[in-house]
Amino acid sequence: xxxxxxxxxxxxLIDKPWKGFWIGLLLMALLLLPWLGDEYxxxxxxxxxxxxxxVQGQNILIGYTGQISLGQAGFLAIGAFTLxxxxxxxxxxxxxxxxxxxxxxxxxxxxxxxxxxxxxxYLAIATLGFGIAVYEVFVNSQTLxxxxxxLIVPKFSPLFGLSGSAFYYYFSLLIGVVFTLVSFxxxxxxxxxxxxxxxxxxxxxxxxxxxxxxxxxxSFVVSSFYxxxxxxxxxxxxxxxEPNMFTFLExxxxxxxxxxxxLASVEGSIMGAAFVILVPHIFxxxxxxxxxxxxxxxxxxxxxxxxGLYGRWLKIRLYFRNWPFR
Amino acid sequence: xxxxxxxxxxxxxxxxxxxxxxxxxxxxxxxxxxxxxAHGDIATVGAFLAFALLGLNFHYTLxxxxxxxxxxxLAMAFYFVILVPAQRxxxSHIEQITLTFGLGLILQGFISYFGGTxxxxxxxxxxxxxxxxxxxxxxxxxxxxxxxxxxxxxLVLYLLVHKTKLGLAMKAxxxxxxxxxxxxxxxxxxxxxxxxxxxxxxxxxGLFVAPAFMLDPVFMLGPFLKGFAAAILGGLxxxxxxxxxxxxxxxxxxxxxxxxxxxxxxxxxxxIIIVVLLVRPEGLxxxxxxxxx
Numbered sequence: 001x002x003x004x005x006x007x008x009x010x011x012x013l014i015d016k017p018w019k020g021f022w023i024g025l026l027l028m029a030l031l032l033l034p035w036l037g038d039e040y041x042x043x044x045x046x047x048x049x050x051x052x053x054x055v056q057g058q059n060i061l062i063g064y065t066g067q068i069s070l071g072q073a074g075f076l077a078i079g080a081f082t083l084x085x086x087x088x089x090x091x092x093x094x095x096x097x098x099x100x101x102x103x104x105x106x107x108x109x110x111x112x113x114x115x116x117x118x119x120x121x122y123l124a125i126a127t128l129g130f131g132i133a134v135y136e137v138f139v140n141s142q143t144l145x146x147x148x149x150x151l152i153v154p155k156f157s158p159l160f161g162l163s164g165s166a167f168y169y170y171f172s173l174l175i176g177v178v179f180t181l182v183s184f185x186x187x188x189x190x191x192x193x194x195x196x197x198x199x200x201x202x203x204x205x206x207x208x209x210x211x212x213x214x215x216x217x218x219s220f221v222v223s224s225f226y227x228x229x230x231x232x233x234x235x236x237x238x239x240x241x242e243p244n245m246f247t248f249l250e251x252x253x254x255x256x257x258x259x260x261x262x263l264a265s266v267e268g269s270i271m272g273a274a275f276v277i278l279v280p281h282i283f284x285x286x287x288x289x290x291x292x293x294x295x296x297x298x299x300x301x302x303x304x305x306x307x308g309l310y311g312r313w314l315k316i317r318l319y320f321r322n323w324p325f326r
Numbered sequence: 327x328x329x330x331x332x333x334x335x336x337x338x339x340x341x342x343x344x345x346x347x348x349x350x351x352x353x354x355x356x357x358x359x360x361x362x363x364a365h366g367d368i369a370t371v372g373a374f375l376a377f378a379l380l381g382l383n384f385h386y387t388l389x390x391x392x393x394x395x396x397x398x399x400l401a402m403a404f405y406f407v408i409l410v411p412a413q414r415x416x417x418s419h420i421e422q423i424t425l426t427f428g429l430g431l432i433l434q435g436f437i438s439y440f441g442g443t444x445x446x447x448x449x450x451x452x453x454x455x456x457x458x459x460x461x462x463x464x465x466x467x468x469x470x471x472x473x474x475x476x477x478x479x480x481l482v483l484y485l486l487v488h489k490t491k492l493g494l495a496m497k498a499x500x501x502x503x504x505x506x507x508x509x510x511x512x513x514x515x516x517x518x519x520x521x522x523x524x525x526x527x528x529x530x531x532g533l534f535v536a537p538a539f540m541l542d543p544v545f546m547l548g549p550f551l552k553g554f555a556a557a558i559l560g561g562l563x564x565x566x567x568x569x570x571x572x573x574x575x576x577x578x579x580x581x582x583x584x585x586x587x588x589x590x591x592x593x594x595x596x597x598i599i600i601v602v603l604l605v606r607p608e609g610l611x612x613x614x615x616x617x618x619x
Contacts, residue, residue, distance in 0.1 A: 062420075066420075068420055068423075114600060114603065114604050117603070117604075117607055118603055118607060120419055120420065120423075121355070121359075121361040121423060121562070122558070122562075122603060122607060124361065124423070125361075125554055125555075125558055125599060125603075126599065126600055126603050128551070128554075128596075129555070129595075129596030129597075129599050129600055130596070130600075132551065132592070132593070132596055133593045133596050133597070136590060136592060136593045137590075137593070140590065248547070252427075252431075255424075255427070256431075259424055286439070288435055288438035288439040288443070289435050289436075289439055290435065291431040291432065291434045291435035291438070292431070292432050292435030292436060292439075293435075294428075294431050294435075295427075295428040295429065295430070295431030295432030295433075295434075295435065296428070296432060297428075298424060298425070298427065298428030298431065299408060299425060299428045299429070299432075302412060302417060302421050302424060302425055302428070303408070303411060303412050303415065303417075303425075306415075306417070306421065
């Protein structure tokens with residue numbers, strides 16, 4: 001859209017002064033939220049922060065690398081239960097989250113390896129199978145899932161004299177922002193370009209020197225690492241984990257968030273996460289109709305706006321920038 | 327021995343349901359390269375319509391027939407109203423699959439809203455309480471009926487695909503769409519008929535699953551996923567493969583449940599697919615083009 005004069009310009013995240021202003025304003029609003037909103041709003045925004053991590057991971061896999069996955073719930077469950085068991089053993093939370101991400105990433109490697117040969121629908125089914133298998137393992141194994149009542153994740157005491165919910169909110173926000181920065185950097189680095197090359201044409205990518213095996217696996221690992229961290233944070237926020245939090249529906253939710261937010265855009269992932277959290281909230285009196293709202297949005301997005309919410313946002317922005325011309 | 331026979335029989339009966347589901351999926355995949363994620367939900371809609379009509383004291387034949395008509399009507403409407411416009415706008419392969427996903431969600435939501443989420447007993451002319459003793463092996467009416475109808479449906483589909491002009495047109499369309507169009511085959515209508523037929527098979531499977539379990543909005547999820555597994559096992563673009571895959575998964579599942587571990591009965595189907603995809607990605611009888619990377 002805009003003229004890029006040097007490589008440094010291309011690499012800059014904040015490419016226009018106004019963008020810096022708006023992002024600063026948004027961050028300020030997010031930081032002040034505990035004083036502006038009530039408990040429920042803080043809770044919702046924390047959920048959006050947590051989900052945006054997993055959706056970004058899923059977007060790196062689906063949107064950037066073009067590998068469809070319907071088994072994210074499995075990675076979520078692995079992350080959440082890893083964090084639960086680690087924190088019950090007395091491991092500090094940040095290390096626990098790292099462990100959750102690493103455990104999920106390890107399983108991402110395990111799943112990614114057989115999936116190297118698969119494409120499109122076959123890959124969707126194989127990953128779907130993984131998600132369901134993980135769910136069943138947790139349902140049927142008392143030692144892993146902590147019995148019928150689920151696994152209680154010990155709450156960690158809030159620091160800096162903040163209230164519990166505000167502290168969890170800041171914690172999720174911090175981790176969400178860190179992961180957003182990481183995804184922006186992954187995407188604009190060599191790795192991200194390799195991912196995009198694989199998505200656009202894997203044989204051509206291989207021909208120009210992208211190591212397909214390595215980068216496909218890397219994409220799987222990165223995406224499952226993100227999802228594992230999301231699972232861990234979710235468990236922390238809820239205070240307990242049980243297998244029924246991670247059914248096939250959860251994979252569907254992450255998948256929908258990517259599609260509606262916009263394939264191959266980090267901002268879109270955050271918008272998609274906000275969508276899948278806030279829409280059920282709006283429809284809370286008609287809970288059964290939430291899937292209908294999701295489904296109709298998918299149809300509308302795919303037929304009229306394949307770039308998703310982010311594409312719509314770009315168009316609105318362009319309209320105002322060029323106003324009154326079009 | 328009798329125990330083994332018993333497990334085989336129950337496996338074949340559930341396997342024929344999986345085969346019906348898998349046939350529908352393979353039929354659509356073969357002609358349009360789309361995996362229909364709404365397959366189970368269309369079947370659920372059909373079963374719920376039959377349930378509602380039975381509640382209004384309609385006769386079984388009438389209720390079931392209207393269910394078997396509603397499913398195809400929905401699928402064809404989806405094909406014409408959503409899929410064709412999306413294809414005209416150049417929707418990619420993954421996007422088309424996602425569209426079926428969206429349809430599934432919409433149907434799922436409406437079923438929960440209008441049909442209720444509580445499990446209900448589905449009245450059926452065949453019952454699994456009435457059974458015959460055949461030398462120690464118990465054969466109940468419902469499983470026998472399921473198996474027979476499954477075989478019959480497969481047979482009819484086989485005749486339709488291999489012995490009629492419609493079947494030939496379907497084959498031509500799936501093998502080479504532009505060539506089929508050039509030869510004057512109304513490919514869009516043929517594809518719509520494929521979608522309708524597939525939905526019909528799905529609803530049929532749904533009508534036989536509903537009395538065996540309880541009727542609730544997600545009752546088809548399990549059989550649908552197993553049907554997927556069966557279709558992959560047999561080779562996604564092969565119709566005989568889908569039948570074979572369905573029966574194999576049904577029997578293996580029943581044997582696993584009986585002899586090894588009951589809890590992981592449902593996981594076994596997915597382990598089978600992962601192994602199949604690793605060893606022979608095109609499935610037992612499939613001939614999918616394989617690409618070396």
